[in-house]
Amino acid sequence: MNSTRLIILAVSVKRKNYCVAGKKWHQNQDEIWLRPVGNSLPDGNDALTSREIQYNSHRIPSTLDLVDIQFLRSANHSVQSENHLIDTAFKWEKKGTYPVEKLSEILDTPATLWFVNREGTNSKMGINDCFPTNLLNGQTNSLYLILINELTIHLTHEEDFYGNNRKRYRGSFNYNGVNYKLSITDPNIYSEYGQLQDGEYNYGKCYATISMAPLEDNGNCYKFLAALFKFKV
Known part of the structure; x- marks a missing residue:
């Protein structure tokens, strides 16, 4: 094979x-x-x-x-x-x-990152970071590689489902005129920002892998910043 x-x-x-x-x-x-x-x-x-x-x-x-x-x-x-x-x-x-400088050759250019600016598209701490799974009629593309012109990383401490106080990482940006604030699941960001105090940090221009997945417990699909790549000219 x-x-x-x-x-x-x-x-x-x-x-x-x-x-x-x-x-x-x-x-x-x-x-x-x-x-x-x-x-x-x-x-x-x-x-x-x-x-x-x-x-x-x-x-x-x-x-x-x-x-x-x-x-x-x-x-x-x-x-x-x-x-x-x-x-x-x-x-x-x-x-x-x-080469990271060649990521521009394989970019995706969706109009939006799935469903946006409607009821059910914001979690408690996010912006356009989720949507009801029933909006989908079946399988769809769940991955994009996009260019973000300005990304801000937000560090907070929040209680998880088990009552534990955990550090959370989110990234906010504008893409095609729509604002987003998504959870970050890139372990490289955890390593780079893990020792910093809660707050907002400018990450700048970057490429980003955006992933979407359903959470069976509540019937929503969530969007994540799965990987970030610093932009190189």
Whole structure:
């Protein structure tokens, strides 16, 4: 079976496991989003374990890695059209690094980031960061790579569902005339800003991977800043 080469454009941690996404990349082919998923975890959790994604060197893939992955089939997710089940019989292989300055060549240009400026599109702390799942008629694209001209990172401490006081990371920006404030799931941002005090920090111009996923508990789909890449001229 032939492998598929991806430019890794997001690596997030999900319940101590991993969510990975990237664009298919081969010469003279269209860049198509794919989200590798697994089926080894209980309760329908399709996140990937560290063992499933690590290279022979035991290193975990990073954003902008060019990686060869073996897939079995479409995962047929109810909302996310890009999900594909990995073949765990094969190790992932790093084949190079995609230059950040070339991200402009593979940008997406949606008019909006899904549903905006209507009832149900704001969470308590966000702006246009969610929408009722029933607005969708089935599978749809759930990943975009966009250019943000000015991003502000917001650090706060909030109580989670279990009553624990946790640090939260959000990013606010304007895209095509619409304001957004989305949760950040990029672990690189956690490392860079984790020791800073609560407040607002200018991140500036950047590329961003935007991901959308349903939360089964409340019937909403949520939008996330899954990866951020500093803009380079």
